[in-house]
Amino acid sequence: MSVSQLLRIWWAFDPPKIEKSKDALKFGILGAANSAGMTLTIPAKMHPEVVLYAVAARDRKRADEFAKKNDIPVVMDTYQELLDDPNVDVILVPLPNALHFEWAVKAIKAGKHVLLEKPSVSNAREAEVLFNLPELDQPNAPVLLEAFHYRFHPIWSIFRSLITPADVVHVDTYSMIPWWMVTKDHIHFKHHLAGGTMMGMGTYNFAALRLIFDDEPVECFSVDTKAFTEGVHHDCDYEFKAKFRFPNGGIGEAYSTLQGPTFWHPSYATVTHKKVEAPDASLPPSQQKFVTREVTINGWCHAIFWHRVDVKESFEIRDRTDGKLIKKWTEKQSQKAYKPRDATGEISKLDGEDHWMSFRYQLEQFVNRIKGRPTQYWIEREDSIKQMRMLDMAYEKSGLGLRPTSKYIAHVN
Numbered sequence: 001m002s003v004s005q006l007l008r009i010w011w012a013f014d015p016p017k018i019e020k021s022k023d024a025l026k027f028g029i030l031g032a033a034n035s036a037g038m039t040l041t042i043p044a045k046m047h048p049e050v051v052l053y054a055v056a057a058r059d060r061k062r063a064d065e066f067a068k069k070n071d072i073p074v075v076m077d078t079y080q081e082l083l084d085d086p087n088v089d090v091i092l093v094p095l096p097n098a099l100h101f102e103w104a105v106k107a108i109k110a111g112k113h114v115l116l117e118k119p120s121v122s123n124a125r126e127a128e129v130l131f132n133l134p135e136l137d138q139p140n141a142p143v144l145l146e147a148f149h150y151r152f153h154p155i156w157s158i159f160r161s162l163i164t165p166a167d168v169v170h171v172d173t174y175s176m177i178p179w180w181m182v183t184k185d186h187i188h189f190k191h192h193l194a195g196g197t198m199m200g201m202g203t204y205n206f207a208a209l210r211l212i213f214d215d216e217p218v219e220c221f222s223v224d225t226k227a228f229t230e231g232v233h234h235d236c237d238y239e240f241k242a243k244f245r246f247p248n249g250g251i252g253e254a255y256s257t258l259q260g261p262t263f264w265h266p267s268y269a270t271v272t273h274k275k276v277e278a279p280d281a282s283l284p285p286s287q288q289k290f291v292t293r294e295v296t297i298n299g300w301c302h303a304i305f306w307h308r309v310d311v312k313e314s315f316e317i318r319d320r321t322d323g324k325l326i327k328k329w330t331e332k333q334s335q336k337a338y339k340p341r342d343a344t345g346e347i348s349k350l351d352g353e354d355h356w357m358s359f360r361y362q363l364e365q366f367v368n369r370i371k372g373r374p375t376q377y378w379i380e381r382e383d384s385i386k387q388m389r390m391l392d393m394a395y396e397k398s399g400l401g402l403r404p405t406s407k408y409i410a411h412v413n
């Protein structure tokens with residue numbers, strides 16, 4: 001690892017504190033959750049309009065420790081107290097998946113903006129209710145965002161700009177978390193908390209497939225899982241491989257594990273396009289040029305550590321009359337973009353620094369949306385609903401069944 005790589009990662013996790021603006025948004029966090037570090041407390045240090053105001057946790061000692069570590073001035077004993085506090089503008093919901101629905105609904109009904117951990121809820125039924133709450137369509141409605149952080153990183157936009165969704169024939173996606181990072185008693189492996197690897201990591205792969213095809217899957221035709229069978233862990237997949245068919249006939253594959261090998265391996269997505277004609281005015285009229293493009297993004301999930309987009313184009317020149325191959329060759333190029341300025345075109349005009357994690361890019365857009373400024377990237381509410389439909393489709397096919405619906409749904413009209 002080079003010194004510049006090390007420095008980038010160092011600054012990403014331990015950035016210099018910056019001055020906060022007078023009209024900064026006050027954030028409250030529901031639960032002293034581990035994920036809140038990446039999603040909010042670290043990126044907040046780098047955002048002038050974000051102030052960490054309060055944390056509420058079920059255990060006072062845990063809450064106090066979390067508050068001290070993150071310089072959060074207010075500690076509350078219940079989540080409801082935090083929603084009732086008029087000083088709080090925004091709520092981060094980093095609770096177990098099964099509690100996302102209830103607390104996101106309550107927060108929105110309390111008039112708070114909500115940054116909601118992924119996966120947004122437990123299943124599509126909950127998503128349809130949450131993302132269609134009438135409060136979200138009123139004037140000055142609260143902003144609700146599913147925290148799909150990687151979609152806000154510049155490398156993701158560069159990658160997508162190299163894809164022609166209608167021509168995609170095959171996509172292979174891979175992500176993993178080493179076994180030692182997720183113990184069996186983690187919320188990821190509790191069925192009543194809507195656990196499972198498709199929920200935890202797979203949702204990232206599934207979103208990648210939806211975005212690459214720019215469409216929704218018509219069918220999940222196979223899901224192989226390795227899942228726990230006993231006690232609270234029952235029917236929680238710790239590894240899976242799923243295959244989907246998309247409307248253009250293309251196949252999308254997703255593999256992920258929360259019990260992966262000891263050494264972390266960067267996520268990747270490899271996109272194969274069909275062979276298409278590449279018009280070339282320099283060729284004689286008797287000849288035709290074709291190209292088959294393969295685009296791979298390495299490190300799409302946690303791009304701050306390392307990433308690279310590779311494009312491989314295989315060219316052929318053929319005789320127009322009999323199709324005979326005249327010449328063939330391959331061209332390759334790669335690119336990285338830790339900050340928008342590393343890119344070209346519209347992307348290059350956006351704000352960002354080398355040490356911004358995807359979470360910091362996400363926070364930028366979230367705050368812009370709340371402040372009524374333009375957002376270059378966003379995840380629409382309908383998008384989050386479709387995402388949960390894809391998860392349901394896979395869980396149904398796997399035989400593990402949908403993740404249970406919150407009883408709180410009976411209270412929402």
Ligand SMILES: NC(=O)C1=CN([C@@H]2O[C@H](COP(=O)(O)OP(=O)(O)OC[C@H]3O[C@@H](n4cnc5c(N)ncnc54)[C@H](OP(=O)(O)O)[C@@H]3O)[C@@H](O)[C@H]2O)C=CC1
Binds near residue numbers: 030
């Ligand atoms: N964006 C990302 O990189 C990541 C996102 N996630 C997502 O974030 C969410 C939380 O995950 P993570 O932070 O790893 O989990 P943690 O277990 O670290 O935190 C979950 C929090 O939920 C609270 N909680 C409330 N009720 C329960 C309950 N019945 N059982 C357990 N905890 C409860 C706890 O709060 P209290 O302090 O009140 O006890 C705890 O702090 C999940 O939705 C997960 O998918 C997870 C990892 C990374």
Ligand SMILES: O=C1OC[C@@H](O)[C@H](O)[C@H]1O
Binds near residue numbers: 177
């Ligand atoms: O987003 C995530 O979800 C699953 C976690 O265990 C993982 O660390 C994180 O990146």
